[in-house]
Amino acid sequence: MTDFDLVIIGSGSGNSLVTPDFDGSRVAVVERGTFGGTCLNVGCIPTKMFVYAADVATTIREASRYGVDATLDGVRWQDIRDRVFGRIDPISAGGRDYRVDGPNTTAYLGQATFTGPGQLEVEITQPGGEHAVGQRVPITGKQIVLAAGSRAVVPDVFTDSGVPFHTSDTIMRIEELPGSLAIVGGGFIAAEFAHVFSALGVRVHQIARGDALLRHLDTEISQRFTEQARQQWDVRLNTQVTGLSEQDGGTVLALSDGTELAVDQLLVAVGRVPNSDGMGLDLAGVEVHDDGRIKVDEFGRTAAQGVWSLGDASSPYQLKHVANHEARAVAHNLVHPEDLRAFDHRYVPSAVFTHPQIATVGLTEDEARAAGYRVSVKVQNYGDTAYGWAMEDTTGIAKLVGDADTGRILGAHLMGPHASSLIQPLIQAMSFDQPAQAVARGQYWIHPALAEVVENALLGLQSS
Ligand SMILES: Cc1cc2nc3c(=O)[nH]c(=O)nc-3n(C[C@H](O)[C@H](O)[C@H](O)COP(=O)(O)OP(=O)(O)OC[C@H]3O[C@@H](n4cnc5c(N)ncnc54)[C@H](O)[C@@H]3O)c2cc1C
Ligand SMILES: NC(=O)c1ccc[n+]([C@@H]2O[C@H](COP(=O)([O-])OP(=O)(O)OC[C@H]3O[C@@H](n4cnc5c(N)ncnc54)[C@H](O)[C@@H]3O)[C@@H](O)[C@H]2O)c1
Numbered sequence: 513m514t515d516f517d518l519v520i521i522g523s524g525s526g527n528s529l530v531t532p533d534f535d536g537s538r539v540a541v542v543e544r545g546t547f548g549g550t551c552l553n554v555g556c557i558p559t560k561m562f563v564y565a566a567d568v569a570t571t572i573r574e575a576s577r578y579g580v581d582a583t584l585d586g587v588r589w590q591d592i593r594d595r596v597f598g599r600i601d602p603i604s605a606g607g608r609d610y611r612v613d614g615p616n617t618t619a620y621l622g623q624a625t626f627t628g629p630g631q632l633e634v635e636i637t638q639p640g641g642e643h644a645v646g647q648r649v650p651i652t653g654k655q656i657v658l659a660a661g662s663r664a665v666v667p668d669v670f671t672d673s674g675v676p677f678h679t680s681d682t683i684m685r686i687e688e689l690p691g692s693l694a695i696v697g698g699g700f701i702a703a704e705f706a707h708v709f710s711a712l713g714v715r716v717h718q719i720a721r722g723d724a725l726l727r728h729l730d731t732e733i734s735q736r737f738t739e740q741a742r743q744q745w746d747v748r749l750n751t752q753v754t755g756l757s758e759q760d761g762g763t764v765l766a767l768s769d770g771t772e773l774a775v776d777q778l779l780v781a782v783g784r785v786p787n788s789d790g791m792g793l794d795l796a797g798v799e800v801h802d803d804g805r806i807k808v809d810e811f812g813r814t815a816a817q818g819v820w821s822l823g824d825a826s827s828p829y830q831l832k833h834v835a836n837h838e839a840r841a842v843a844h845n846l847v848h849p850e851d852l853r854a855f856d857h858r859y860v861p862s863a864v865f866t867h868p869q870i871a872t873v874g875l876t877e878d879e880a881r882a883a884g885y886r887v888s889v890k891v892q893n894y895g896d897t898a899y900g901w902a903m904e905d906t907t908g909i910a911k912l913v914g915d916a917d918t919g920r921i922l923g924a925h926l927m928g929p930h931a932s933s934l935i936q937p938l939i940q941a942m943s944f945d946q947p948a949q950a951v952a953r954g955q956y957w958i959h960p961a962l963a964e965v966v967e968n969a970l971l972g973l974q975s976s
Contacts, residue, residue, distance in 0.1 A: 514618075516540045518846065519632060519653030521624045521791075524549020525823045525835035526659025527607065530617060533847040539617045540651055542624040542634055547608035550661050550824070551832040552600060554681045559704055561596040562684060563865045566711035570867055573711075577904050587712045589689045596684070612641050620649060626792035629816060630656065655818045655846055658798070658806055659839070660787040662824035666780050670696075673756035675763055677778045680705070689714055690776035694765055696753055697781035698725045703737070703866040705779060706745050711867065716745035717773055719765070721752050726864060730876040730925040732891070732911055737927060740868060740907060748773075786825045810854040812842040820846070829860050859942045863932035868907060871931040873939050874923030880913045888916040890972035894928045897968060898960035903929060910934070910969040912948070919947040919975035926965075934966055948973045 516538045520526040523543040530539050546553040565587075575582040611619035621638035631652050636643045643649055664679040678686070680701050693709050695702045698720030710716040718725070718741065725738045725747065741747050748767065755766035756778075765773045786804040793800060797816035799807040806826040808814055814821050822842050823835030834857075841853040861873035880887045894900035894908030908928020915922050924938040941951045952970035957963055 513650045513652060514540075515652045515654075516618075517654050519624075519651060519656045520659060521632075521657065522549060522659035522661055522787075522823070522825070523547050523607070523611070523619075524551060524659060524661055525832070525839040526657055527611070528836065528839050529657055529659070529843045529846070530611075530614075531843050533843070534616060537616060540620055540653065541611045541617055542620045542622065542632075543608070544621070544623040544637055546604055547611070547619075547621075548604040551835075552607075553604055554684070556832050558596045558600055558684050559680070559708070560865055561599075562592065562708045563704060565592045565595075566708045567867070569711045569713075584713075587689070589712065590687070592712070593685065608640060618642070620651070622649075624791065626796040626798075629796055630654070630818060632656070653818075655820065656796075657842060657846070658788075658791075658793075658814070658819065658821040658825050659823050659835075660791065660821075660825040662784040662786045662830055664780070665783045665785050667782060669753055670756065670778075670780050675756040675758050675778070677756075677763075677780050679780055683777075683779050686777070691715060692717065692762075692775040693777050693779060694719060694763070694773060694775040695779045695781060697783070698722050698727060698749075699781065699783065700726075700862075700864050701781035702779075703741070703864050703870075705781065706741065707866040710745040717748065717775060718745060719748045719751050719753060719767065719773075721750065723749050725749075726870070729870065729872055730911060730913075730923070731878060732909070733870060733872070733925045733927050736907065736909070737866070737868070737870060740927075741866075744867065784824065784830055788825055811845050811852040812838060812855065813845075827855075828857065829862075831860065831862055834860055859939060861935060861939050863935070865932065868928050869931040871926045871935040872924065873935060874921065874942055875913055876923055876925070877911075877913050880915075880922045885922060886916040887922070888914040888974040890914070890969050890974075892965055892969035892972060894962070894965050897962070897964045899962040899964065902960075903962075905929065908965070910965045912938070912969045912973050914948055914973040914975060916975050919949055919973075920945065921948050921970075921973070924969075928965075930962060934963060937963070937966055948975070 519540045521542045572582050572584045611617045619641050620634040621641040622634045622636040624632050634649045636647045692715040694717045696719045706716050706718050724734045726734050752768040757764045762776045763778045788806050799815040806821040808821050808826045812820045822838035824830045844853045863871040890912045892910045894905040911925040913923035948970045957967040
């Protein structure tokens with residue numbers, strides 16, 4: 513039995529918990545998969561690198577509207593793919609080696625399971641650490657952090673069929689671009705990969721069970737995006753996959769409307785579940801919500817003494833910036849029990865890196881009305897600003913939802929070029945409780961930058 517001051521399960525945001533506060537302490541990092549976790553290896557970072565290439569291809573296709581005639585001669589998928597993983601894979605391996613050989617860390621490359629309060633067994637599943645594959649190593653931790661992340665959900669209709677399918681874990685490493693791809697799901701991952709593959713020349717068919725794409729967003733954004741998506745790839749709404757078969761090396765999907773769809777490859781993107789199962793959490797006294805999230809209080813403490821959780825394993829938000837924020841709070845709390853820092857989930861933004869790009873923070877218009885606010889709304893077209901003219905933009909919007917009584921911003925919903933960056937002053941205004949008019953008129957906005965979309969949206973928000 514090896515005893516540690518701190519055991520961290522999961523090397524995504526969990527890996528950042530090893531702060532200088534632990535110099536001289538004994539820390540174990542347990543990782544059963546690829547070191548560095550989802551964001552680095554199969555999530556945010558590789559997807560956005562593919563999205564960048566897709567955006568370049570889209571720019572070339574749309575160049576003629578500016579009087580610049582260009583044709584896309586082709587895309588070299590293997591070069592695009594290898595640029596991404598040629599950068600990422602060494603970072604992951606370097607991070608693993610640093611923990612294996614680190615001054616005060618030991619990396620256990622395997623699956624951690626509780627055997628009792630404060631006690632774990634790690635089954636080593638990968639070479640590279642100091643233990644051999646197959647070994648079962650008992651360890652204890654005075655404090656333990658569950659930063660175990662989440663994994664893709666795959667409904668039975670896919671797993672039971674025996675027909676090959678991809679999830680976001682595998683689709684980015686394929687050898688060749690398929691001629692056609694079915695993407696099942698109407699959320700973040702489906703929207704981003706539909707853009708990537710359609711921009712790179714694949715015939716994409718997106719199958720969503722709801723009546724619009726990205727339904728969790730403000731209705732105006734969801735509806736406008738659904739229209740935009742339809743102009744780029746085949747969108748089937750109100751549709752479920754009822755069966756699957758293999759034919760001529762491809763896949764045939766039976767759909768709930770009675771039709772069949774034959775494609776070369778299939779991507780399932782219907783949500784992610786927390787990795788809280790199979791870890792013996794009950795033996796440690798850790799409690800779990802019905803949806804699989806580990807129960808934590810605002811400081812990241814689970815029901816078990818000395819056991820903490822953060823990120824996708826426990827958070828209501830499956831976002832890297834939230835996992836990082838929670839990790840910063842837990843890193844502090846581990847060593848300052850008398851001065852605990854709470855998670856701040858008031859204004860959690862997110863962006864969907866599809867085409868057009870989308871970014872959002874705060875309440876949707878419907879949520880604000882349901883909450884009883886006297887709501888004011890301003891929809892500012894990109895195309896009604898000088899930079900929007902330069903871009904010849906006809907679809908971009910910045911929609912602000914305000915509280916007419918206080919002049920505060922309740923929500924911001926952007927769709928258009930650079931939405932993920934343009935939204936930042938609005939996140940800042942909400943986080944620091946600044947009134948919309950003060951943000952608009954209390955500073956200069958560079959003319960004629962695209963940020964004038966945000967300035968004009970703020971100026972248009974009525975208050976009394
Ligand atoms: C395709 C895709 C794109 C995304 N894009 C974005 C984006 O653009 N922006 C954004 O904010 N978020 C994005 N996300 C979400 C983001 O990746 C996650 O919210 C974030 O990585 C969660 O971090 P984490 O530290 O909680 O978990 P992870 O990074 O998943 O780390 C958990 C680790 O724990 C390990 N583990 C689990 N159980 C055990 C066990 N019992 N023993 C040992 N090890 C274990 C896992 O192998 C994993 O490596 C994306 C996700 C996906 C899938
Ligand atoms: N840019 C980003 O920040 C980014 C990118 C990718 C993923 N993520 C994170 O990862 C999470 C997971 O992404 P996701 O796209 O898998 O999930 P999601 O929750 O965004 O969307 C899931 C979609 O699948 C549909 N669905 C659920 N069950 C289904 C079923 N049985 N059959 C058919 N459709 C079904 C839902 O209606 C929804 O449209 C996101 O919620 C997000 O938090 C973030």
